[in-house]
Amino acid sequence: MSGGDVDIARTAALFADPARVRVLTALADGRALAASVLAVEAGLSAPGVSAHLAKLRAAGLVEVERSARHRFYRLRPDAVEILETLARFSPAWPVTSLRSGTRAQALRFARTCYDHLAGRLGVEVTAALVERGALGAADGVRGTARRPGDRLSQPLSEHPYAVGPAAAEVLAPLGLDLAAVDACRGRRPLLRFCLDWSEQRHHLAGALGAALAERFLERDWVTRRRPGHRALRLTPTGADALAELLGVRMA
Structure with missing residues (x-):
């Protein structure tokens, strides 16, 4: 502490409003979220x-x-520490409504971003494709983490990925013929990537990402939670297939 008195009560009061605490809690995992997303997650x-x-x-x-x-x-790291300390001394919050929380969780878990997979499912599948050599990163960075200069919730104008040496071998069991996708893509790039707004990691877009999402839907590995809604449900068949073919295990 610096010299002189400090007004701890004023800062503590910011954590005393239940609605404001829901906003803080939505940011506690380090994500940077838009106000519209925070409104949904905090109800x-x-x-x-x-x-x-x-x-x-x-x-x-x-x-x-x-x-x-x-x-x-984004919540500052020292503010996260305050929130975690308060949580250790706080009783469990009674559940009164699951509607908004369930909807927000569903969107974070799996959704469509235009015509490709996003959310935790999208980034985990993309990471598995990198790990298994279907995609390769030219910048030497392992995984699908955000790179310096990547803009939040935006398609990447430039990306470090290329088709990997094991692409055909990895994609065939998923029902994708890489040469056919490439031949039918027109002017659309085969590979494109977005910085996922909920996971803050890269997910696959472009012609290959669209073809992958289409195949998942055709095989009923994922289904739409309701018509016109972006949230997707991973089916038991899809969960088994992803675990077997890509090593992706989703809770």
Whole structure:
């Protein structure tokens, strides 16, 4: 502590509002999220979450990052430490409604991003393709972590990946003929990648990503939770297939 008195009560008051704590908790895993996403995860209105974010920013607990027209909010590491310390001394929160939480969790788990797979399922499948040599990273970075300069929730204008030496061998059991996908893609790039907004890692897009998502739906490895909704459900058949073919095990 620096010299002189400090107003601990003012800072502590920021953690005393249940709605604001839901915003803080949604950011506690280190993700940078847009206000609209935070509103869904915290079960708040857009004006409500904006008011809470303004107070948290004024107190220096939350940082903001701009990407295109959007703002993404991130909890400072020392604020995460405060939240974790308070959690150790706090009783469990009673569950009164699962609707908004369930919807947010479903979108984070698996969804479509335009016509390709996103969410935890999308990034895990992409990581498995890199790990098994279907995709290779030219920059020498292992895995699908965000690279410096990658813009949040945006397609990557440039990416470090290329078709790997084991691509045909890995993709064939998934029902994909790499040469056929490449021949039918037109002007669309075979490989493109997005920085997933919920997982903050890369997921596969482009013609290959679209073909992969189409095959998963055709084989009923994933199904839409309801018509017109982006959230996907991983079926037991799909879970078994991904575990066997890619080593991807999703809880």
